[in-house]
Amino acid sequence: MSEFHAKLYEARGQRTVAALKKNGFDALYIPTAALAAEKVLEFVHAGAKVGFGGSFTVKSMNIQELAASRGAVILDHNKPGLGAEEKTEILRAQLTCDLFISSANAVTMEGFLFNVDGNGNRVAALSFGPKKNVVVAGINKVVANLDEAYERLKAYAAPINNIRLQKPNPCVTSGYCADCALPTRICRIYHILKRKPSLSDFTVIIVGEELGF
Numbered sequence: 001m002s003e004f005h006a007k008l009y010e011a012r013g014q015r016t017v018a019a020l021k022k023n024g025f026d027a028l029y030i031p032t033a034a035l036a037a038e039k040v041l042e043f044v045h046a047g048a049k050v051g052f053g054g055s056f057t058v059k060s061m062n063i064q065e066l067a068a069s070r071g072a073v074i075l076d077h078n079k080p081g082l083g084a085e086e087k088t089e090i091l092r093a094q095l096t097c098d099l100f101i102s103s104a105n106a107v108t109m110e111g112f113l114f115n116v117d118g119n120g121n122r123v124a125a126l127s128f129g130p131k132k133n134v135v136v137a138g139i140n141k142v143v144a145n146l147d148e149a150y151e152r153l154k155a156y157a158a159p160i161n162n163i164r165l166q167k168p169n170p171c172v173t174s175g176y177c178a179d180c181a182l183p184t185r186i187c188r189i190y191h192i193l194k195r196k197p198s199l200s201d202f203t204v205i206i207v208g209e210e211l212g213f
Helices: 003-022 033-041 056-060 063-069 084-094 121-127 146-164
Strands: 026-030 049-052 073-075 099-102 106-108 113-117 132-138 189-193 202-207
Touching: 003 026, 003 106, 003 202, 026 033, 033 063, 033 132, 033 202, 049 063, 049 084, 056 063, 056 132, 063 073, 073 084, 084 121, 099 121, 106 146, 113 121, 113 146, 121 132, 121 189
Parallel strands: 026 202, 049 073, 049 099, 099 132, 132 202
Antiparallel strands: 106 113, 113 189
16 A cells, blocks of 8 residues: 555545544544454453344454454354354344444444345344444545445445355346346345434544455
8 A cells, every 4th residue: 555545545534533422422533454353352351241233344353263363252253164043143242242343334534334134134233233343444435425335335336245145137237237126136125324322322433554345
């Protein structure tokens, strides 16, 4: 990363953090993924039930493995070998866990969190339930406003996540959202947090590196 990118990323990140704080969130800008992972782990304690929202960002930072090494009880609905009923039970358990760690599809410089889910487990946990929410987002997910957030979803996040999940949806071949009506559609629940939920302990970390989708 050039020094010019670093300065630009910090400027965008700090502006977004200021807006998030104005909207009631605990928020901070951290320049690297390694330092951001250390910050997230400050919220992890032995015996704590820690849920994960299926984030590629969080996965790339090895946070789940690091949390497990600290003695946390990991609630991973993507664990290999789970049956449908077991997976559903873990998804439900995440709604009342001690710590829920996820990312966002976009974070606006107005201080809004924008997410789109298929099942709704992530956005449900972001709204209410876990004792603590931590959202980690790379600088590539910072956009000016909700119009740009929707465009980011249609032009990038939706197609690449469909490719990652091997879904036979039109955006996989067209590269752009077709607003499909197929049963395999993953974009079903559109969720915007304009303010911190009233009863939530909620931290947003903006990282000065490109992370996830």
